[in-house]
Amino acid sequence: MTTALTTLAEATGGVPLAVDLMVILFVAALVATVFARLRLESIPGFLIAGVLIGPGALGLVQDSPRIEQISQLAVIFLMFGVGLHLDPSTMGRGAVHILGIGAISTVSVMGLSAVVLMAAGVDPPVAVLLGMVAGQSSTSVLVRLVTARREIRTVHSRVGLGISIVQDLSAVVLLGLLPPLARWSGVSAAPTAARFEWMEGLPRWAEFIASAAVSTAGLAFLIVLGRAVLPRAMRAVAVTGSSELMIVFAAAIALGAAVGSRVLGFSAEMGAFLAGFLLASTPYRHQLSGQIASLRDVLMAVFFTAVGLSVDAGAVAGVWWIVGLCAVGLVVLKTAVIGVTGWALGMSPRSALLTGFYLSTAGEIALVLVGPAVALGLLSGETLDATIAVIVLSLIVVPLGAPLVHALGDRAAGWRQAGWVKSAALLEPAPVPVKDGEGEGGGPSHVVIAGFGPVGRAIADRLDLMSVPVTIVELNPRTIERQAQIGRRRVVYGDIGNPEVLDSAGVRGARAVIITIPDDEVAMRAIRAARSLAPDVFIAARTNFLSGAFKAQQLGADHVTVEEVATADAMQREVIEALRRRDGGLSVSPTA
Known part of the structure; x- marks a missing residue:
């Protein structure tokens, strides 16, 4: 097989990178498909694919610098996306308590894991690194579990997402701690701060302080500049109406911030994260996130598979019992901590248990920490192999164990609350009967209207008179600004066919989605995406022709208004009425 791939590389003009990427993506897709059939996350599938095709198993792909460069690009876009998604408002009620749970539990897991590993004989720097890895959880597993079980609006879902925000923020700090850990371990490390010629000759301590000060000042300048310039620049791009230009500009921002951060001596990942975070406060965040999602997903498949390339399957098989013990220990420790x-800070025992278990995996950000650690020489050999194997097992075990933990959680519902907590912000509200026209939260469900032209405005005005909350999705930035200034309705910038935009508009909890845009192709994409996200939501759409109505209904639309039919009906009535008024004797019924 290896000889055949070499021949293929020669046949493609000596471009082995293309062959390597072909093998990586093909095998990754194959294994991830099997995992999807088993209702498991794709990330462990990508990692296992890397192990299978790597030098430690089939040897189809070697761990090359070219693959490493693509992996670095993937991490940059991942951290840019993490920054875009950081919205503290998702924590809602009890935000202070949630931040406290996130900070205390994350630090506690990292500290306890490091202590246990040091007691087991692991070198202190490596133990601290592995503790940092253990402190990160998989947001994708959390979202998958709460979505599948229709628990998006529950307290444990809200708290879990808040803790994920804290962990994502901590990851940026932890990336900056890797070089000092490498120096503590006695291996060579990249410089942690900018170094200039004028610093030559200064005492070591003075050089360190000067370089750190220059780097910090430079980073602060980039943040201030980005906060002042990026929203205005993004608006100028959005006004053009070109979605291609937006994604190109966003990619340039992510890469530019990564390069600038690296020049200042910080990690490229930190720069990309900050760029995304600065754009998270703009109305363009959801559209950007959805647009880069496909590119990011492909690159992340390469990244996770590339991480698996460095794992020796034979070495893992030799210590399988240690790997299994560590994976179970990680899940139990994180669930408990x-x-x-969560219970000590005001959650009910059931919600606290479910939150802990849903976040007991080692997540994708943990692998982002592993990559630079390998490059710095902190992780290698059996330790690296076992670490990757533990992460993979945790990502598999938690989704499989969810039904059992839910059963245990139902028993825990009768346990006592923490007696010292007076706030009820993190308690599940008492169940109330849901009346017609009300959503799961007890209030009237909102209606999502895509497009705010004459049709969209007419529907929104009628719903306002009925006191039904409306969320508008629109691609015109000027319309977004006007509606935001009025403040009566929630507005979301973006393409309604973008699943990220639909999700941010709250389609999962909506009473209806009304698609009024006069573009059949976009409308079909929107219907498909909305039905996928919310199987029970009522979807009304507008199409130009009767043929489009049949297609819309096949994709899941409940009601379709056909423009040519509506126009024909309105025109015949209006024309006949006008003729009747003009001639008086026209013997045609106006309703004919």
Whole structure:
């Protein structure tokens, strides 16, 4: 097989990178498909694909610098996306308590993991690194579990997402701690701060302080500049109406911030994260996130598979019992620490248990920490192999164990609350009967209207008179600004066919989605995406022709207004009425 791939590389003009990427993506897609059939996350599938095709198994792909460069690009876009998604408003009620749970539990998991590993004989720097890895959880597993079980609006879902925000923020700090850890371990490390010629000759301590000060000042300048310039620049791009230009500009921002951060001596990942975070406060965040999602997903498949390339399957098989013990220990430790912390700060025992278990995996950000650690020489050999294997097992075990933990959580519902907590912000509200026209939260469900032209405005005005909350999705930035200034309706910038935009508009909890845009192709994409996200939501759409109506209904639309039919009906009535008024004797019924 290896000889055949070499021949293929020669046949493609000596471009082995293309062959390597073909093998990586093909095998990754194959294994991830199997995992999807088993209702498991794709990330462990990508990692296992890397192990299978790597030098430690089939040897189809070697761990090359070219693949490493693509992996670095993937991490930059991942951290840019993490920054875009950081919205503290998702924590809602009890935000202070949630931040406290996140900070205390994350630090506690990292500290306890490091202590346990040091007691087991692991070198202190490596133990601290592995503790940092253990402190990160998989947001994708959390979202998958709460979505599948229709728990998006529950307290444990809200708290879990808040803890994920804290962990994402901590990851940026932890990336900056890797070079000092490498120096502590005695291996060579990249410089942690900018170094200039004028610093030559200064005492070591003075050089360190000067370079750190220059780097910090430079980073602060980039943040201030980005906050002042990026929203205005993004608006100028959005006004053009070109979605291609937006994604190109966003990619340039992510890469530019990564390069600038690296020049200042910080990690490229930190720069990309900050760029995304600065754009998270703009109305363009959801559209950007959805647009870069496809590119990011492909690159992340390469990244996770590339991480698996460095794992020796034979070495893992030799210590399988240690790997299994560590994976179970990680899940139990994180469930206990996060659960107890949540209970102590005001959650019910059931919600605290579910939150802890849903976040007991080692997540994708943990692998982002592993990559630079390998490059710095902190992780290698059996330790690296075992670490990747533990992460993979945790990502598999938690989704499989969810039904069992839910059963245990139902028993825990009768346990006592923490007696010292007076706030009820993190308690599940008492169930109330849901009346017609009300959503799961007890209030009237909102209606999502895509497009705010004459049709969209007419529907929104009628719903306002009925006191039905409306969320508008629109691609015209001027319309977004006007509606935001009025303040009566929630507005979301973006393409309604973009699943990220639909999700941010709250389609999962909406009473209806009304698609009024006069573009059949976009309308069909929107219907498909809305039905996928919310199987029970009522979808009304507008199409130009009767043929489009049949297609819209096949994709899941409940009601379709056909423009040519509506126009024909309105025109015949109006024309006949006008003729009747003009001639008086026209013997045609106006309703004919």
